[in-house]
Amino acid sequence: MRRIAFFGGTFDPVHIGHLTIAERLLEMFGLDEFVFIPAFHAPHKPDRPPTSAFHRYAMLCLATADNERIMVSPIEVEKGEKRYTIDTLAELRERFPDDEIFFVMGADSWTDIRTWREWEKVLTSSNHIVVSRPGYELSTGHVGQEIAKRIVDLRGCDDTRDRLQKGEHIYLTDAVEMDVSATDLRSDLSDGTLDHPDSLPPKVAKYVEKYDLYM
Template identity: 30%
Template sequence: MKVGLFFGSFNPVHSGHLIIAGYMANFTLLDQVWFVVSPHNPLKTKSGLANMYDRLEMVRLATEESTNIRVSDIEFRLPQPSYTIDTLTHLREKYPEHEFHLIMGSDNLASLKKWKNAELILRDYKLMVYPRPGYSAAEFAEHPSVTFTQTPLMELSATFIRNAIHEGKSVRFFVPDKVLEFIESKSLYR
């Protein structure tokens, strides 16, 4: 099975993430998409990061009715901070029957050279890239491991959602109803 791995903090998961995952699971060669919730991205600060179990639960709530989108907490059991290459190696050993593809935005592709063992990622895995406003990854246009998709362009960000909640604004329609209920019940991002 071809599985797309969509790594992220998902702080919180929002409609943009779900549209990207839905596109990848239904309009590309992928059979499934797994949201891989990262406890802590080594290239990001921890401040403002909701508890990893709360973020995992929000992704579960957002995807529970999907048949081809799943949630993974694999990085919760690996050394932190989590490095993508280490998670990929672990998943490949644990699920040798799957062919793993990395789902990433063109913003992440543009900074891929900063990642641990980026050359191994490009050598050993396929990358499914969705567009992000203001980011060009032209240097990878001809790379055999990189596929640029026609995923709808998303300008929605988790930072926007967190700031809106903090300011007391409604984020209804920006996040699934069950996720919004969870955020409100835990008073997250206030």
Template identity: 30%
Template sequence: MKKIGILGGTFNPPHVGHLLMANEAMHALGLDEVRFMPNAVPPHKEVAYMPSDAQRIAMLQALIKQEPKFCIEQYELQRGGTSYTVDTMTALTQREPESRFYFIIGGDSVSTLHTWVRIEELVKLVTFVGIMRPGYVATSPYAVHMLDTPQLDVSSTLLRERLLQAYTVNYLLPQAVEHYIRKEGLYGAT
């Protein structure tokens, strides 16, 4: 049975914290691959500025190009509309019945699992994998395989703010992602 990690999010922009989460889960659980899955419309957050789907895919491609076991899952973008994880994972498990899915989430999301749409169904479809995040207490009534990993306090919000203020993002974004953002003029960057 193939073991597949899924790391979902807006990836607005994708950054080294996403790479760290995916890499730690891949090695700790012996995953065959980790798929980065951008949301079409995220149900848990309002986003003031969102690059186009093509731009987010291009940033993700730049992010993951060094790791052959990382790839992009475009199911939610192709489906469109609000991205409810339970609907997506139902479709993916039907499409790939010989695979076992591990849904990777940050420690900040662990405590909010009870708010996810149809969570009782979802926990039967995937194994949740939690990655600790500085400043968050990760507790949940649902089974979450917590990984003790190095912690990096970086967020897409922080990066958008730094790019807008023309402040350094060195070492928080791979150079290829930063180059793409500046070339496209995303987040007010030049």
């Protein structure tokens, strides 16, 4: 049985913060694979059309090409329409029936989880890993007592493998933090004032320049 983590999002653009999460969680949770799932159009971001799904998928492929354990799945992009996490999780269960699945989300998504379609079912359909993010608390009161029983608090722990439990659980960790903002990157690229050029993987930076994205 393989242990696979899936990380969904717009990744507009993918940045070093995303890759750091993938690399760190691979080791912390003893994962066999880490898979990015770019959304065709995220349901919780209806007001801002993202960069085309093709470009975002291509940038992810470039960013992950050098690590054979980190992959990109077109499972949402190929649908060509808005897709909800509950539906994606159901399809992943069908495709990987014998594997242990972990769904990764940032603290911002965790904070807003009650706005997701069938959010309680989402949280009980697989394991989840919630990573910290500046400005957001990894609180638990908003999910209710029944869901809270599934939470395993790993904050302060660097090596988590011995603390993983059987069944579907929600693991909170602050050992890795998404401290780069795609929103800020888009704004900086648009203004031509990218303060931290190393926030973008080199291949992604060249791709952005080649196709004049975010300009």
